[in-house]
Amino acid sequence: MAERARTFLDMKTVSRGHNDSMRPADTSPEAWSVLTALQRRMPPAEKMQLAFEWSEIIRQFAEAGLRERYPRASEREIFLRSARQSLGEELFRKVYGHELPDDAPSCQNL
DSSP: HHHHHHHHHHHHHHHHTGGGGGGOOOSHHHHHHHHHHHHHHOOOOHHHHHHHHHHHHHHHHHEEEEHHHHHHHHHHHHHHHHHHHHHHHHHHHHHHHSSSSSTTTGGGGO
């Protein structure tokens, strides 16, 4: 019974946006409270704008990793490799066919 009550309380906490289990280990509970309070007061349009900005940052990091891994790759190859990461192999092949063969010269690491 105690476990069930704790689970209910955890669900209630999550639904209010106070899920402390999402707090990074290097962030104090006080700092986490300030951040979550700011996020709760943020207008929806601003939250969406931040989500788009973070998505772009993550995409740029992923592309930078591909450029490091495939230093001789063209812009098109980087685009295709990024698309393959995002879409998965099956959907990528349906959309782009074999435009990015696995044995392309720039596919090989230096």
